[in-house]
Amino acid sequence: MAIRSRSVLIAILLVLGFGTDVGTLVAPARGAGPATAGREASVLQHHNSAARSGLYIVPTLTKAAAARLHQDSAFRVTLQGPTYAQPLFWAAAHPKDRDLLIVATEQNRVYAVDASTGAMVWQRSLGAPVPLRALPCGNIDPLGITGTPVIDPASRTLFLDALTTPDGGRTKKHLIVALSIDDGSMRPGWPVDVSSAARTETIGFDSAVQNQRGALALLAGTVYVPYGGHYGDCGAYHGWVVGVPLDRPEHPQAWATRAQGGGVWAPGGLAADGATLYAATGNTFGASMWADGEAVIRLRPGPTFSGQSADYFAPSDWRGLDSTDTDLGGSGPVLVEVPEARPSSLVVALGKNGDAYLLDRADLGGIGRPLAHRHVSDSAIINAAAAYVTPAGSYVVFRGRGSGCPTGQSGDLIALRLAATAPPSIGVAWCASAQGRGSPIVTTTDGQSEAIVWSVAAEGDNRLRGFDGETGRPVFTGGGPVDQLSFVRRFQTPIVANGRLIVAADDQLVAFTPR
Numbered sequence: 001m002a003i004r005s006r007s008v009l010i011a012i013l014l015v016l017g018f019g020t021d022v023g024t025l026v027a028p029a030r031g032a033g034p035a036t037a038g039r040e041a042s043v044l045q046h047h048n049s050a051a052r053s054g055l056y057i058v059p060t061l062t063k064a065a066a067a068r069l070h071q072d073s074a075f076r077v078t079l080q081g082p083t084y085a086q087p088l089f090w091a092a093a094h095p096k097d098r099d100l101l102i103v104a105t106e107q108n109r110v111y112a113v114d115a116s117t118g119a120m121v122w123q124r125s126l127g128a129p130v131p132l133r134a135l136p137c138g139n140i141d142p143l144g145i146t147g148t149p150v151i152d153p154a155s156r157t158l159f160l161d162a163l164t165t166p167d168g169g170r171t172k173k174h175l176i177v178a179l180s181i182d183d184g185s186m187r188p189g190w191p192v193d194v195s196s197a198a199r200t201e202t203i204g205f206d207s208a209v210q211n212q213r214g215a216l217a218l219l220a221g222t223v224y225v226p227y228g229g230h231y232g233d234c235g236a237y238h239g240w241v242v243g244v245p246l247d248r249p250e251h252p253q254a255w256a257t258r259a260q261g262g263g264v265w266a267p268g269g270l271a272a273d274g275a276t277l278y279a280a281t282g283n284t285f286g287a288s289m290w291a292d293g294e295a296v297i298r299l300r301p302g303p304t305f306s307g308q309s310a311d312y313f314a315p316s317d318w319r320g321l322d323s324t325d326t327d328l329g330g331s332g333p334v335l336v337e338v339p340e341a342r343p344s345s346l347v348v349a350l351g352k353n354g355d356a357y358l359l360d361r362a363d364l365g366g367i368g369r370p371l372a373h374r375h376v377s378d379s380a381i382i383n384a385a386a387a388y389v390t391p392a393g394s395y396v397v398f399r400g401r402g403s404g405c406p407t408g409q410s411g412d413l414i415a416l417r418l419a420a421t422a423p424p425s426i427g428v429a430w431c432a433s434a435q436g437r438g439s440p441i442v443t444t445t446d447g448q449s450e451a452i453v454w455s456v457a458a459e460g461d462n463r464l465r466g467f468d469g470e471t472g473r474p475v476f477t478g479g480g481p482v483d484q485l486s487f488v489r490r491f492q493t494p495i496v497a498n499g500r501l502i503v504a505a506d507d508q509l510v511a512f513t514p515r
Contacts, residue, residue, distance in 0.1 A: 043089040043495045046148040046215030047384055047441065050272040051335035054386030054441040056496040061443050062450045065514040066466045066476045071483045072500065072511040077118040081506035082106040082140065084213065084267075084489045085160075086148040089115060089497040090181055093153070100181065101497060102151075103504050108144035108162045110184060113509065115497050124184035126177060126191075127164035134169025136209060137232030147269060148215035150223065152246060156181050159223045161194075161212040174207045176225055176244055176252075189249045194225075198242045198254040205242075205254070209235030214269030214332065215384075217277060220301050221246050224277060226270050228263020233325070239264040239281045239292065241303045255303045259284035259291035261322075267439060267491040268332030268384035271347075273361065276300055278335065280349060282327035294318040294328045296349050296357075296364060309366030313349070313359050316368030326353045330382035331398060335361065338394045342422035346371070348387070348396050352380035354403060356396075356416060356426055374426040376414055378403045383491050384439035390451045392470050394418045395429060397440050397453050402431030413440065413455055415472060430472030436460025437490040442469060452476075456503055458488040464503060464512060485510060 047054035083105045090100040090112075099115035108126040113119060129144030140146065149160035158179045165172055175191035198205040205227075214226035222243045229237035239262035244252045261284040264270070271278040277299040284293030295318070298311040305311065314328070315321065321328065331350040338344050347359040354377035357370040365371075377400030385398035397415040405414075411433035419425040434440070436457025444451045451469025454476075456462070462485040463478030478484070486505045494503045501512040 042091040042151070042153065043497065044151040044153060045088070045217065046086050046268055047386065047493065048495070050217060050274070051387070052268045052271045052332060052384065053334065053388065054384065054493065055388050056441065056443045057445070057447055058443045058496055058499055059445050060499050061452065061514070062445060063452060063468065063475045066452055068515040069466070069476050069501070069512045070479055070515055072513050073482070075118045075511040077111070077113050077509035079103065079105055079111060079504070079507050079509060080107045080109050082489055083504045083506050084140070084146045084492065086215070086493050087495055087502055087504050087509065088149060088151055089495060089502070090151065099498065101502060101509060102149070102158060102181065103509055104145040104149055104160055106140060106142055106144040106146065108164060110145070110158070110160070110179065112181065112184060118509070122184040124179060126162045126175070127166070130163050130165045130169050130172050134165070134172070135230060137234035138211070138230035143211070146211070146213040147225070148267070150216040150218050151181060152218055155246065157187055159216055159218070161216070161225050163207065163212065172207045174210065174212060176223070176242070178249070192244055192249050192252060194242060197252045198240070200254055200256050203238060203256050205240065206236070209237040210240065211265065213265050213267060215267065217270040217272050219272045219277060222301060224270055224303060226264035226279060228265030228282060228329070229261070233261065236260055238262060239279070241270065241277070241279055241299060243301070243303050253302045255299060255305050257281060257284065257292035259287040259293055261285045262293035263329060266329055266332035266384065268334070271333045271335050273335055277303060278333040278347060280329040280332050282329035283322045283325050285322070287322065290314055290318060290367060294321045296328070296333050296347060296359060298364060310363045312366065313357065313364040313370060314367045315351070315357070318367070321351070321353060326351065326380070330380060331385055334385050334387050334396060336387045336394060336396065336418065338418045338420050338424050340420040341418070341424040343371070346418070346424065348385065350381040350385060350398060352382060354378055354381060354400060358418065358424060358426055371423040372426045376403055376416060376426070376428055377401055383437070384493060386440045386442050386453070388442040388444065388451055388469060390448050390470055394420070395469065397442065399434065399437060399439065399455070402428065404428045405431035409472060413453070413467065413472070415453065415469070432467050432472040432474070434465055436462070438488065439491050439493040441494055443496060454494055454501060456485070456488050456492055456494060458492045459490050462486065462488045462505065464494065464501065
């Protein structure tokens with residue numbers, strides 16, 4: 001179906017997180033945005049947009065082509081993992097450049113490889129990671145780079161957080177790092193030692209008890225880094241968002257939850273709408289009054305938090321969620337636009353209680369006032385969701401154990417349809433079996449046609465699978481024996497680079513391409 005009006009096109013652009021410049025979709029500058037013909041653009045951040053939509057435009061990747069997908073045997077990249085962070089893709093911006101795939105691992109190693117051949121261009125070690133035995137609790141060993149980095153295209157700089165130790169684990173430092181994408185060299189004035197540089201009026205930052213697994217974000221010349229705690233909730237950690245100005249790294253600012261706990265730990269990290277940031281927080285401890293936990297928080301640049309009800313949402317049963325460790329923050333916020341709905345600019349939040357919440361971006365609603373609320377999963381929802389629009393409607397897809405699936409369907413991949421009503425509502429569109437713990441993405445050929453949901457069966461059979469975005473019908477079932485990946489870590493998500501699907505496993509980076 002062709003896009004017939006500017007208003008519908010703008011709505012699609014907004015749900016993808018690309019802004020309202022129609023020219024960006026139709027004829028982007030190379031490396032700047034999505035393309036509808038030829039090669040794809042850079043993947044500069046988690047899920048390919050600040051809105052965290054996870055949507056890619058790939059003109060050649062039809063459902064028929066998806067059925068012919070296979071691993072490219074000529075593309076072999078060896079990594080030193082574990083690998084939790086999503087890879088990034090830098091599309092050559094100048095004739096002397098080359099296309100790069102960039103991936104960071106828990107060994108505090110950053111790799112830049114030729115996106116066509118897999119040949120190593122540069123690699124960088126950022127110091128020893130912290131072994132699990134030296135942490136108060138946790139489930140990642142060793143702990144180095146976990147959150148997905150972000151690239152600033154203007155300065156050609158990669159930003160990331162690395163947990164390092166100079167002495168085998170006794171001393172622990174979170175370092176916010178800035179590397180040149182050209183050669184991996186450290187930018188002047190960096191890294192930033194978060195324990196030394198970040199604090200609020202009443203709270204200091206303790207690198208030993210804070211973990212960094214959420215994706216980083218860029219907004220208005222500042223890189224923002226979210227922090228939570230380790231698996232097991234040990235120590236006096238808080239939810240933190242640290243903002244470091246790109247041109248003044250010596251002057252960071254920070255926001256932290258008032259109550260202990262409230263980690264900002266979802267793999268999708270922070271979402272942004274061009275003016276503000278959105279963070280989802282987890283359970284807090286001993287809070288008799290609400291103190292920033294179990295919430296979606298809107299942060300102004302800095303970051304700063306107004307405390308006004310228009311700038312946060314928490315479920316009415318937040319105390320019960322606290323007591324059962326049933327975080328609202330297990331999946332980060334996704335910003336969506338639902339054409340013809342009133343309101344149409346929305347936030348989707350997903351909880352470990354299996355519930356989905358639909359929020360008005362203009363007024364998040366304070367405590368207990370979502371636009372819509374529905375139980376959609378009989379298991380905890382912990383991953384990074386994706387959002388997309390087709391001629392049939394607006395969708396959000398994520399991993400869970402489907403509740404209220406259409407007759408005859410079940411599985412661990414759930415797609416919601418957001419109805420264009422006043423107010424909008426939530427329905428379960430389809431359920432399918434992804435057979436693992438990966439976070440989905442979506443490809444279309446033009447922004448809405450031939451929608452395919454892709455998910456890696458992380459910590460399952462480690463196969464990539466594809467599903468029809470409107471029905472959940474399988475379109476790629478994992479391929480043959482040679483198409484199985486080595487071990488893939490939970491919540492890992494594919495990307496698209498030059499028409500190929502790229503997946504990071506613990507010890508390898510692989511490319512899938514149609515025959």
